[in-house]
Structures are given as structure tokens and as C-alpha cells.
Amino acid sequence: MIVTFDEMRARSISEWEALEKSDKPSIFIGAATCGRAAGAMAVLEAISSALAHHHIEASITQVGCLGLCYAEPLVDIIKPGCPRIHYGNLTPELATQLIEDYLVKDNPRPDLALGTTGDGTVADIPKLFELPVLKSQMRIALRNCGLIDPENINHYIARDGYSGLVKALGMTPEAVIEEVKKSGLRGRGGAGFPTGMKWGFSRRSPSTVKYLICNADEGDPGAFMDRSLLEGDPHAVLEGILIGAYAIGATDGYIYIRAEYPLAIDRLRVALRQITDYELLGDNILGSNFSFHIKIKEGAGAFVCGEETAMMASIEGKRGMPRSRPPFPANSGLWGKPTNINNVETWANVSAILQRSAEWYASYGTEKSKGTKTFALAGKINRTGLIEVPMGISLREIIYGIGGGIPDGKRLKAIQTGGPSGGCLPESMLELPVDYESLTQAGSIMGSGGMIVLDEDNCIVDTARYFLSFTQAESCGKCVPCRLGTKQMLSILEDITNGKGELEDLDLLLKLAESVKAGSLCALGGTTPNPILTTIRYFRDEYEEHITKKRCRAVICTELTNFYILPDKCQGCLICLRSCPTGAISGDKRMVHVIDQSKCIKCGACLDVCPPRFNAIVKVSGEKIETPAEPVPVMTSKPSGKATTNE
Amino acid sequence: MNPDTKQELDDILSQHEIERGELIPILQAAQERFGYLPEEVIAKIAKFLQLPPSAVYGVSTFYAQFKFTPTGKKMIKVCRGTACHVRGASRILQELEKELGIKPGETTEDLEYSLETIACFGSCALAPVIVVDKTVYGRMTPKKVGQILAGNE
Ligand SMILES: Cc1cc2nc3c(=O)[nH]c(=O)nc-3n(C[C@H](O)[C@H](O)[C@H](O)COP(=O)(O)O)c2cc1C
Ligand code: FES
Numbered sequence: 001m002i003v004t005f006d007e008m009r010a011r012s013i014s015e016w017e018a019l020e021k022s023d024k025p026s027i028f029i030g031a032a033t034c035g036r037a038a039g040a041m042a043v044l045e046a047i048s049s050a051l052a053h054h055h056i057e058a059s060i061t062q063v064g065c066l067g068l069c070y071a072e073p074l075v076d077i078i079k080p081g082c083p084r085i086h087y088g089n090l091t092p093e094l095a096t097q098l099i100e101d102y103l104v105k106d107n108p109r110p111d112l113a114l115g116t117t118g119d120g121t122v123a124d125i126p127k128l129f130e131l132p133v134l135k136s137q138m139r140i141a142l143r144n145c146g147l148i149d150p151e152n153i154n155h156y157i158a159r160d161g162y163s164g165l166v167k168a169l170g171m172t173p174e175a176v177i178e179e180v181k182k183s184g185l186r187g188r189g190g191a192g193f194p195t196g197m198k199w200g201f202s203r204r205s206p207s208t209v210k211y212l213i214c215n216a217d218e219g220d221p222g223a224f225m226d227r228s229l230l231e232g233d234p235h236a237v238l239e240g241i242l243i244g245a246y247a248i249g250a251t252d253g254y255i256y257i258r259a260e261y262p263l264a265i266d267r268l269r270v271a272l273r274q275i276t277d278y279e280l281l282g283d284n285i286l287g288s289n290f291s292f293h294i295k296i297k298e299g300a301g302a303f304v305c306g307e308e309t310a311m312m313a314s315i316e317g318k319r320g321m322p323r324s325r326p327p328f329p330a331n332s333g334l335w336g337k338p339t340n341i342n343n344v345e346t347w348a349n350v351s352a353i354l355q356r357s358a359e360w361y362a363s364y365g366t367e368k369s370k371g372t373k374t375f376a377l378a379g380k381i382n383r384t385g386l387i388e389v390p391m392g393i394s395l396r397e398i399i400y401g402i403g404g405g406i407p408d409g410k411r412l413k414a415i416q417t418g419g420p421s422g423g424c425l426p427e428s429m430l431e432l433p434v435d436y437e438s439l440t441q442a443g444s445i446m447g448s449g450g451m452i453v454l455d456e457d458n459c460i461v462d463t464a465r466y467f468l469s470f471t472q473a474e475s476c477g478k479c480v481p482c483r484l485g486t487k488q489m490l491s492i493l494e495d496i497t498n499g500k501g502e503l504e505d506l507d508l509l510l511k512l513a514e515s516v517k518a519g520s521l522c523a524l525g526g527t528t529p530n531p532i533l534t535t536i537r538y539f540r541d542e543y544e545e546h547i548t549k550k551r552c553r554a555v556i557c558t559e560l561t562n563f564y565i566l567p568d569k570c571q572g573c574l575i576c577l578r579s580c581p582t583g584a585i586s587g588d589k590r591m592v593h594v595i596d597q598s599k600c601i602k603c604g605a606c607l608d609v610c611p612p613r614f615n616a617i618v619k620v621s622g623e624k625i626e627t628p629a630e631p632v633p634v635m636t637s638k639p640s641g642k643a644t645t646n647e
Numbered sequence: 648m649n650p651d652t653k654q655e656l657d658d659i660l661s662q663h664e665i666e667r668g669e670l671i672p673i674l675q676a677a678q679e680r681f682g683y684l685p686e687e688v689i690a691k692i693a694k695f696l697q698l699p700p701s702a703v704y705g706v707s708t709f710y711a712q713f714k715f716t717p718t719g720k721k722m723i724k725v726c727r728g729t730a731c732h733v734r735g736a737s738r739i740l741q742e743l744e745k746e747l748g749i750k751p752g753e754t755t756e757d758l759e760y761s762l763e764t765i766a767c768f769g770s771c772a773l774a775p776v777i778v779v780d781k782t783v784y785g786r787m788t789p790k791k792v793g794q795i796l797a798g799n800e
Contacts, residue, residue, distance in 0.1 A: 034770045037783035069772030222729030224769035259675070259712060260768055262781065300671055301711035303766065317670035319709040376771055378730035384772035419729065450771075452729045466732050470766070476709075581745070603741065608789065 005166050005286055008278065009157055016158035020118070023080050024057050025103055030074040030146060031062040032231040033263050034224070038072035039091070046092035047075070050099035058103070064232020066146025067386035068133065071114060074146070077102060083118040086128050117147075133383050133402050138364060140372045141188075141348040142388045145232030150267050153274040156235040162280060164354030168243045169288050176247040177203060180350060182358035184370030189215055189306075189343030190421065190448050191523070192369075192436040195350070198340060201330035202248040205338035212250035213315070213334070213341040214241055216257035216264070217299050217306035220419030221470060223450030225374040226344040228386045230257070230264035233348070234271040238294075240347030242280065243354050245292045248340050253292060256311050258299040268296060303420075303474035307522050308333075308341045310476070321476045322522035343448065345374055365391035369435035379416070379452035382407050389434070396430040399453060410455040413554075414539070418447025420467045420474075421527030423534030424460065443534040445527065459556035460539040461546050465493040467531040475524065482525030485516035489532060498559040501547040506536060551622025558602050564625040565606075567592045569616035572634045576606035576617065591631040648687045655680055656688055660695050670696055674707055683714040719754045719761035723747075723779050728767030730774040739775050740764065742789040746796055 003011075019026050027047060031040050044060070051058055066074060071088030075095060078084045085108055087098060094112060101107040108122050115128030128134060139145075148155035156162070168176045181196030202210060214237065218226040230237060241253055257265055272294060275281040283291040297315055304310045305320040312334045314320035333339025342350075349371060353361045362370045369391040375398065378384045382404035389398060395415055399405065406412050414424040423444030425432065432438050439446050454463060472486035489512050495501045513529030520526045536543060545551050552560040565576070565585075572590040584600045587593030595606070610617045618625065648656075659676045663669040670692070677688050684707060693700040707713040725740045744750060747760050754761040770776045773785025777795075784795060 033768070033783060034772055034785070037770050037773050037776065037785040072773070218769065219766070220729075221727070221767040222731075222771050223767070224771050227769035260765065298672070298675060300675065300713065301766075302709065314671065315668060317667040317706065319706055321709075376730075378771040378774060379733045384730075384774075386772075416729065450729065452733060452771075454733055458733050463733070466729070604738070 005162070009163070012154035012157035012161075015154045019059065019061070020078060020084075021080075022059065022078075024059065025080070026078040027058055027060045028063045028076040028078075028084075028147075029060065030065060030072060032065040032228060033261075034065060034069050034228075035072045035074065036263075038069075040073040042092045043073045043075060043090050043095045046095045047099060050096045051103075054100065054104050056099070056103050061149045062151075063148060064145045064150045065228040065386060067142065067228070067388075068114065068146075068383070069385040070383045074114075078118070079103070081120075082108075083116040083120040083122060085116050085122060085125060086114045087112045088114045133385075133404065136393060136397055136401055137388055138372050138390045139388045140352045140361070140364070141229060141236070141345050141374055142232070142386070143352065144236060145228060145386075148233065150232055150234055151270050153235060153271065153278065156233065160355045161235055161351075162239055164351045165239050165242050165246075165280065166286065168246055168354050169286060169290060173203060173247045173249060176243065176354070179358045180247070180353060183349075183353045183361040184358075184365070184368075185346065185349055185353060185361065186369065186436065187343055188345035188349070188373065188448065190418070190445065192446060195342060195346055198330065198342070199244060199248050201328070202250075202338050202340040205331050207338050209252075209337045210248060210250040211334040211337055211339040212241065212245050212248065212253040213308075213311065213339060214253065214255040214347055215306065215308070215311065215341055215343045216255055216261075217311065218258055218261075218344075218448065219303040219306040220421075220448050220450040221303075222378060222416075222419055222452050223376045223448055225376050225386060225449045227261050227264050228376075229344055229348055229374070230261070231267055234264075234267050235275070236348040236351050237344055238268075238271055238275060238281075238347075239354075240350035241294065242285070242292060243350050244340065244342065244347065246290050248338075250292065250340065253294045254297050254315055254334075255294060256297045256299060256305070256315065259301065265296065265298065272296070302476075303470075304476045304522075304524050307524060309522070311341070312339065319476075321478045322524070324521055345449070366433065366435045368437055373434065373446065373449060375449045375451045377403050377451050377453070380406055380410065380412075380455035380458070381453040391435045392433045394430065395425065395432050395434060398434065398451070399430065403453070406453065406455050410457060412453065413456050413458055414454045414460065414463075414535075416444075416452040416454060416463070416531075417450065418445035418527075418530070419450045420471045421445055421523070421530055422447045422450075423530045424454070424463060424538065425534070426538040443537055444530065457554050457556070459497075459552050459554040460535050460542045461493065461497055461552070462554075462556045464531045464535045465490070465497050468493055468528070471524065471528040475528075479519075479521035479525060481516045481519035482521065482528065485512055485520075485525070486528055488512055489516070489529070493532070496543060496546050497552070497557040499546070499550045499557075501543075503544070503547055505547070506540070506543055510536060545622075549622050553621070555619055555621045557621070561602060561619055561621045562597060562624075563595055563600060563602065563604070563606060563617060563619050564627055565593050565595055566616050566618060566625070567627055567632070568635055569614055570634065571614050571616070572631075573611065573614070575609050575611065579605045579609045581605060587631040590634045592628060592634055594627055594629070594631055648691070652681070652685075652688070653691075656691055660692070665696060667696065667698070670698070670703065670706055671710070674703075674713060678713060682718050683716055686715075717754065717758065719758050721759060721780055722761050722763065723777060724763045724765045724768075725751070726766075726768050726770075726774070726776045726778075727764045728771060728774075730767075730771035731776055734774040736775040738789050739777060739787050739792060742792040743777075746792060 110124035186192040
């Protein structure tokens with residue numbers, strides 16, 4: 001070995017301290033996928049040129065996602081002797097100004113700042129972790145995300161990184177498994193199987209070749225925890241994988257990651273090169289007799305490949321179809337060899353547990369759900385982002401405390417957890433504690449961590465239809481209940497959203513849902529009915545309204561909505577008439593326009609272009625608005641013309 | 648097969664071992680290179696891995712990623728994930744269909760644009776999201792669609 005781990009660590013710590021306690025300013029910019037989509041790279045350029053313009057020497061580090069996605073792009077500045085100030089919602093112009101104000105004129109711009117971290121305080125800027133959005137969070141898996149440079153292994157090592165692996169290598173594999181069992185950690189990929197117990201099965205399975213897989217397929221369409229983690233702190237995941245490999249005696253590992261995550265793949269490749277150089281990966285790791293190799297496999301766009309047996313088929317170069325279990329992967333997995341599979345976040349928790357201790361980890365959470373869980377908070381919520389909370393926290397605290405509630409004064413309708421395998425919980429369940437058992441009991445699931453908030457403008461039947469159309473398309477077709485059941489359930493839901501539903505359909509849907517749940521080969525089919533079951537359970541009245549009143553109260557289901565031009569508001573300006581793609585609008589200058597409902601395709605183009613000062617077009621469902629049959633002269637200009645045709 | 652294609656495919660194959668597990672990575676590399684998987688390319692990959700072409704087709708048609716017809720110079724992907732759906736992704740898709748005159752899975756006649764829908768880009772916090780080639784555009788509105796297309800001409 002070139003250097004010992006202690007030497008590596010000492011060197012890393014001094015590099016990190018040089019950055020935090022430098023005599024030059026250090027600037028950090030959130031440059032994960034979401035930051036980039038919000039314009040982080042343009043902000044980065046603006047900062048570089050502002051620094052050059054003012055002849056300021058400063059270091060710029062690209063970091064991952066801090067989780068405050070609502071405030072992207074994010075920039076942090078550490079001035080010598082000052083705490084780290086986190087700024088949000090920057091534009092290139094604001095960033096240029098900020099550099100001048102703070103670094104030249106010493107004005108820290110509290111109006112742009114979110115908060116500070118580190119020692120010391122700055123007048124008028126709160127502590128970041130005391131803000132409502134972070135106060136009730138506990139960051140274990142995400143401990144370094146957004147704070148360190150994910151492409152610099154020394155940053156990770158300086159913050160205790162790989163000390164968990166070193167500790168594990170000094171223990172017997174059985175003792176490592178015991179430690180993970182004691183922590184109470186359960187799989188974060190959805191099903192919540194106890195991780196230590198799963199490792200024990202693989203450990204005891206006799207074979208000289210054993211495989212390990214990291215599941216980074218993140219198939220839930222509305223979830224981004226694993227992406228953020230891999231982009232923000234890939235070493236936390238890799239360290240967990242190495243610890244797991246040592247514990248079960250695996251020889252080779254695969255990281256199966258979806259191809260839609262190019263930045264995460266790049267960061268993983270960089271990290272793998274670094275640990276190979278540092279002799280933390282390969283033959284005789286850190287001089288021990290433990291050897292391990294890792295390959296990256298890119299997914300090819302099939303949701304079902306997130307299921308473990310389908311994933312193994314895919315790695316073997318086959319169609320990604322699940323098979324029945326037993327045999328379980330722990331006995332016969334990849335190429336018939338014992339295989340252990342865990343989720344990205346599970347691995348990141350493993351490294352934290354070994355770095356600290358099982359007792360420390362188990363001190364968070366509830367009796368049966370220990371530790372923390374990350375959630376991707378999105379949809380109709382003020383503070384969208386990536387959060388990590390102790391298990392047992394209430395939905396209310398997540399939605400209103402951390403998420404800041406629903407935008408535009410709208411009413412919360414439902415909270416969707418678990419994606420296509422989960423369910424929609426109504427407002428009345430806000431006090432529900434977030435743990436595996438409570439969510440399952442409520443008919444939903446913890447899932448991998450997608451949490452989508454729906455407001456009154458979202459239709460619950462449309463949401464169920466949306467999930468079914470997803471799972472129907474992704475059903476691999478191997479077993480009949482899933483292949484045909486999803487198709488039938490979808491067509492019933494489509495009927496209901498198209499105004500062709502009948503009340504008996506609801507019972508038929510429930511019956512079908514129960515059969516698909518019971519009869520499917522894998523958990524894709526087994527959980528596909530959940531969105532239907534929970535929405536009928538909690539929102540039956542909305543289904544019935546679609547069926548009996550042909551009304552969609554959220555005015556979402558196209559076939560049940562109509563556009564009308566209000567005769568007392570229309571000024572006859574011809575703008576909507578020209579925008580209509582089907583020529584359904586008739587009228588003339590200064591003549592009230594009229595929509596021919598039989599020609600209208602309900603695209604909404606007219607509503608988009610109607611000048612806000614007229615506001616003459618409405619979209620309604622389940623009600624009819626009286627309008628003239630033919631264009632008539634505009635009414636509003638003369639007070640006497642107030643008489644309308646619906647009198 | 649034209650000599651350039653043959654040469655490029657040989658280059659790809661030379662970086663892989665003759666193992667069934669290499670099939671998907673080879674298909675991915677070939678598609679990255681040629682934009683889609685022409686019949687002759689599939690035949691040659693099958694021969695290389697000593698598999699019947701039907702097996703290679705069987706695998707490649709299973710996965711949404713693989714295409715069998717040429718795609719446009721620019722690939723526009725619209726996210727239809729949950730977060731994007733509840734924030735109005737279908738309006739964005741409609742606007743693109745209108746602007747480009749094609750449906751998802753299709754390519755404009757001049758081979759300029761292809762349109763696709765995708766389950767989730769993992770940028771849900773910025774929903775609705777579209778991706779043009781490798782650039783992610785967040786917080787989309789129907790209006791921004793026109794601007795992005797114009798900027799891209
Ligand atoms: C249809 C389907 C999709 C799945 N997708 C994922 C996924 O994207 N990521 C994941 O970690 N687990 C996914 N799983 C769960 C895996 O099969 C497996 O339980 C998990 O990776 C085990 O890891 P854990 O014990 O650490 O949770 C999926 C399961 C099913 C049935
Ligand atoms: S749902 Fe669109 S990016 Fe995730």
C-alpha cells in the first residue's frame with residue numbers, strides 16, 4: 001500500500017479545513033441535475049466573471065443537492081472568518097451583484113440569504129438548520145449532500161468517510177451483520193425488509209462466487225431521492241456497498257442505474273476511479289484479504305427492471321421479466337449464484353451506521369421503523385425538494401412544516417406516497433405517522449420515497465387513471481392477472497373519466513383490483529391496484545360524481561368539461577377566434593363570440609389567449625352556461641345593453 | 648453495410664466480450680452511435696454474441712430505450728411522471744405536438760425533431776420538465792415551448 005488510511009484521512013482533513021478556513025473566499029454552487037435545470041451553470045459563469053472583474057481570488061466548488069429545490073439555484077459563500085452563508089433563487093444578475101456587495105463592499109445581503117451554517121452568526125440571517133424547512137429534518141443518508149464536492153473523495157474522507165469500512169474490516173463479517181441487524185435498518189427500496197437479516201441469508205448461502213447489486217433504477221415516476229444521493233454523495237453509497245460485500249462475502253457487484261440519470265452515472269464513474277486509486281476497491285482492499293469489483297449497468301427504460309428478479313435477468317442480457325420466488329436471490333440469483341440486492345439509500349444508511357453505531361442509528365424513528373427516510377416532495381407544495389426525516393413524523397409536519405403548505409391558497413386534496421404501487425391519502429389523515437406499518441394500514445405504502453401533493457385542482461379519478469396507464473404500459477406481460485387485469489381496470493377508469501361510467505363499475509373495479517393483487521406473479525401486479533383501492537376508499541364521492549353527474553369537480557377530465565364565452569364579458573376582439581384550431585368559434589369584430597360545442601376539441605387555446613382584462617372565457621364541468629346561439633353585438637360598452645340572452 | 652458503419656460497429660464490438668451479459672451494453676453503444684438500431688447492425692451483433700437475431704430482437708424490443716427507425720437531429724423528451732402530470736405536463740405535450748406536428752414516438756419529416764415521453768427525469772421539483780437532447784428545462788409553460796424551439800432553430 002502506498003499510504004495508510006490514517007495518512008489518507010489526515011491529508012483529507014487538512015484539505016477540507018483549507019477550504020473551510022481559507023484566507024480566501026470559498027464559493028459553493030449546487031450543480032446537480034435540478035440546480036442545472038434551474039440555471040446553475042449560468043450563475044456559475046456570472047460568478048466567475050464577477051470574480052475576475054473585481055480581481056478577487058476565490059475557490060469555486062460544485063456541490064450536489066441540499067434538497068432545497070424550491071430555492072434553486074443555490075450558492076454558498078464562506079468569507080474568511082465568517083460562517084457559510086447559503087443564498088437561494090439567484091439569477092446571473094443577482095449573483096454578479098452579490099459578489100460585488102458581499103466580497104467587495106462587505107454587505108452580506110440578508111435579503112438574498114436563506115441561512116448560515118458553521119460557527120458564528122451574521123446579523124439578520126437565520127441559522128439554516130433552524131428554518132422551518134430544515135428544523136424537523138434529520139440528515140443521515142443525505143449527510144453530505146450539497147455540502148461537499150461529490151467529485152472529490154477527500155471531502156468525503158474528511159467527514160468520516162470510509163471510516164465505517166475500516167471499522168468493518170476490523171470486525172468479523174458476522175459481527176458486521178449483527179451490527180446492521182441491531183440498527184433496525186429496513187430496506188429503503190419499498191418493501192422494507194430487514195437489511196441485516198437479508199445479508200445473513202446470503203452470508204450463509206454456500207458458494208465461492210457471490211454477487212451484490214445496488215438498485216439505482218428509481219422507477220417511481222415522481223421520485224428523485226436516489227438520483228440526488230448519487231449526484232451529491234456517491235461515496236456514501238459505495239462505502240455501504242463495500243461494507244455489505246465484506247459482510248456477505250460477495251466477490252463482484254453491479255450498480256444498476258437508470259439511463260435517464262447521466263450526471264449520476266458520471267459521478268459514480270469518477271468515484272469508482274478514485275476508490276480504485278485509493279485501494280478501497282479491487283484486490284486486497286486496504287491491505288486486507290477482502291477483494292471486490294464493481295461494474296455499472298445502465299438500465300434501458302423498463303420500470304419492471306426495478307424488481308429484483310427482473311433486474312437480474314436484465315443484467316444477464318435478457319428480457320427484464322420477473323420470475324417467481326423461491327428460489328430467493330440469496331440462494332440463487334444472478335447466474336444462479338447467491339445474490340444480495342439493496343437500494344441506494346439503504347447502502348448510504350449502512351455506511352452511516354458503521355461510521356457511528358447501531359445504537360445511535362436506532363435512537364431515531366419508531367419501534368419498528370428505525371432511522372430516517374428520504375422523500376422527494378413534489379407536486380402542489382410550496383417548498384418542493386428532497387427531505388430526510390426521522391420515521392414516525394406526521395404527514396402534517398412534512399406537508400405544512402417542511403413543505404410550507406399548498407401554494408396559491410388552494411386546498412390540499414391528497415398526499416400520494418409510494419408512486420404507482422402506493423396510494424392517495426386524504427386530508428383527514430394528516431396526523432398519520434410516517435412509518436412502514438401505519439402507511440400500509442392506511443392502504444398506501446412507504447415506497448421508495450416519492451411524495452406528491454395534490455390540491456383541489458387535481459382530479460382523483462384522473463390520478464388513478466394516470467397510475468394505471470403507467471403500470472399497464474409497464475406490465476411485462478408474463479402473467480395473466482397483471483397483463484389483462486391492468487388493461488381492464490384502465491379501460492373502466494377511462495370510461496369513468498370520459499363520462500361513460502356506470503355505478504356498477506366501482507364494484508367491478510374493486511373486484512378486479514383484489515384479484516390482480518392476489519394473483520400476480522410479482523409485486524408490480526401485486527401493488528398496481530393500490531392507487532385504485534385507496535382512491536375509492538377515501539374519495540368514492542368523486543368517482544360517483546363523475547358517473548352520475550358527469551361532473552369533474554377539478555375540471556380536469558376533458559370529456560366532462562366545456563368552454564364557454566361569457567356574453568356579458570366578451571368584447572369581440574377576434575383573438576380567441578383566430579387561435580381556435582378547429583374553427584369552432586364564430587363571431588366578428590365587436591360581436592360576442594360563440595363556441596360551437598360540437599366542434600370544440602377542448603384544447604384550451606382560447607382560454608390561454610383571451611386578454612386577462614376581458615377574462616371572458618370559462619372552463620366548467622357538470623354545468624351549462626347559457627350563451628347566445630349566434631354572435632350578437634357586444635353588450636358591455638353601453639349600460640343599457642345589459643340585457644342578456646339568458647333572460 | 649456501408650464500410651463506415653461496419654468500421655464503427657467493429658470498434659464498438661471490440662470493446663466488449665463475447666458474453667450474453669454484454670448484449671444490452673452493446674445495443675446501447677450502437678444506438679448511441681447510430682441513433683437507432685438498423686437491421687444489419689442487429690444481425691451483426693447477434694453474430695458476434697453467437698445468438699439468433701430473434702433473441703437480440705426479443706431483448707431490444709422489450710426495452711423502451713431502443714429504436715428501430717432513424718430519429719431526428721434533436722430529441723425532445725417530455726416528462727409524464729407524476730409530479731409533472733399533476734403540474735400540467737399534458738398541456739406542454741399538446742403544445743409540442745401542435746408546434747412540431749408530430750405525436751410522441753414520431754419524427755418530423757425533415758428529420759429535425761423527434762418527440763418522446765419519458766416516465767421521470769428525477770427533476771420533479773422543477774415540474775413540469777422537458778429535456779432537449781441533454782439539457783433539462785424546468786418549470787415549463789406552454790409559452791416557453793415556443794421560446795425553446797425558437798432558440799433552438
Ligand atoms: C415493479 C417493481 C419496481 C421496483 N423498483 C425499485 C426501484 O426502482 N428501486 C429499488 O430500490 N427497489 C425497487 N423495487 C424493490 C426491489 O425489488 C427490491 O425489493 C429492493 O431493491 C431491495 O432493496 P432494499 O431491501 O434495500 O429495499 C421494485 C419492486 C417492484 C416489484
Ligand atoms: S415527474 Fe417529471 S421529472 Fe419527475
